[in-house]
Amino acid sequence: MEVFLSPQAWLSAGLIFGLRLSDMSLDTIRVLFVMRGKKAIAWVLGFFQATIFVVAITQVLQDLNNPVNIIGYAAGFATGNVLGMTIEDWLAVGFIHLRIISPRRGAAIAERLRDEGFGVTEIPARGKDGMVTMLNCSVKRKSVEQVRQMVNAVDENAFITREDIRPVRRGFWRV
Amino acid sequence: MAGVFGLVQSAVLIFILRVGDVSLATVRVLMVVRGRKALAWVLGFGQALVFVVALRAVLSDLGNWLNILGYAAGFATGNVVGMMIEERIALGHSHLRIISSGRGAEVAEHLRGAGYAVTEISGRGKDGTVTLLNCSVLRRRVMEVKDLVEEIDRQAMVTAEDIHPVRRGFWRA
Numbered sequence: 001m002e003v004f005l006s007p008q009a010w011l012s013a014g015l016i017f018g019l020r021l022s023d024m025s026l027d028t029i030r031v032l033f034v035m036r037g038k039k040a041i042a043w044v045l046g047f048f049q050a051t052i053f054v055v056a057i058t059q060v061l062q063d064l065n066n067p068v069n070i071i072g073y074a075a076g077f078a079t080g081n082v083l084g085m086t087i088e089d090w091l092a093v094g095f096i097h098l099r100i101i102s103p104r105r106g107a108a109i110a111e112r113l114r115d116e117g118f119g120v121t122e123i124p125a126r127g128k129d130g131m132v133t134m135l136n137c138s139v140k141r142k143s144v145e146q147v148r149q150m151v152n153a154v155d156e157n158a159f160i161t162r163e164d165i166r167p168v169r170r171g172f173w174r175v
Numbered sequence: 176m177a178g179v180f181g182l183v184q185s186a187v188l189i190f191i192l193r194v195g196d197v198s199l200a201t202v203r204v205l206m207v208v209r210g211r212k213a214l215a216w217v218l219g220f221g222q223a224l225v226f227v228v229a230l231r232a233v234l235s236d237l238g239n240w241l242n243i244l245g246y247a248a249g250f251a252t253g254n255v256v257g258m259m260i261e262e263r264i265a266l267g268h269s270h271l272r273i274i275s276s277g278r279g280a281e282v283a284e285h286l287r288g289a290g291y292a293v294t295e296i297s298g299r300g301k302d303g304t305v306t307l308l309n310c311s312v313l314r315r316r317v318m319e320v321k322d323l324v325e326e327i328d329r330q331a332m333v334t335a336e337d338i339h340p341v342r343r344g345f346w347r348a
Binding site (some may be wrong): 020024031032034035057060061064070071073074075076077078079081082084085087089098099101123124125126127128132136144148159160161162163 | 203204207208210212215216217218219220221223224227228230231234262268270283287292293294295296309311324337338339340341
């Protein structure tokens with residue numbers, strides 16, 4: 001039981017937690033960049049992640065009889081993962097394709113988005129209760145929330161879905 | 176003989192631990208991609224805990240090559256098991272794009288009859304006008320919708336992609 005009381009044990013567990021926290025947040029961001037095909041950033045993140053990982057795992061393996069170390073390792077891993085997701089959300093790198101379906105106010109929404117500088121393609125389509133408009137709009141990921149608010153300001157009931165895309169030919173992207 | 180039995184036992188234990196931690200890891204990555212933070216934390220904690228225990232068992236006896244084999248086989252198996260678990264849970268939403276040459280309107284009616292929301296667009300294919308149907312559903316409904324489409328038009332082309340709802344509209348549960 002004395003392991004739990006010695007300040008040294010807690011110090012090493014805290015260190016391991018901190019190391020894993022940083023390497024896992026880097027790792028999570030790296031995986032999300034790999035999915036978007038950003039090779040250079042993925043290399044840099046991978047390099048630092050692997051370096052910190054080796055240091056952390058060596059620390060844990062030095063004293064495996066200290067359960068606080070193992071808990072610190074696992075908690076650091078889990079928290080770093082979530083922290084990485086939060087950072088990645090905040091960076092919001094990449095592009096999103098928005099598909100907006102509006103029963104009546106499609107043209108109004110398209111006008112509103114164009115006024116703000118977004119590129120919109122309108123397609124007439126048919127839904128359960130007659131004609132609807134399907135709007136296609138590809139934007140930077142940072143703009144998604146802004147577009148959503150603009151769409152809902154015009155039509156509260158518009159149906160909006162998003163998907164991650166990669167531009168094949170860079171056309172018009174509102175900055 | 177008891178010695179040999181002990182060696183096999185530790186290799187099997189390592190195999191099982193690795194299957195556990197890697198399947199958790201696989202499901203965790205899929206949760207990360209879908210932005211589920213709380214689940215990612217819980218899975219990550221369990222995964223790292225099991226991983227350290229397994230690693231410790233391997234490193235305590237690196238001379239036993241069965242241990243190393245068990246470690247590697249556990250990793251590979253865990254990866255596949257994780258994918259199977261994730262397919263079974265099928266969290267998230269899918270967008271289905273259905274192209275039918277003659278029977279688009281009927282397919283749309285059939286899907287609406289089953290409670291799904293469908294948007295029809297007319298398009299042109301090699302042999303004239305076709306209908307492009309757009310239908311956003313919960314991922315675990317994808318196979319059911321595919322079956323509904325095939326009841327009407329066996330030739331229909333159906334593709335699915337992962338999507339995120341920005342504003343939640345109509346999703347048949």
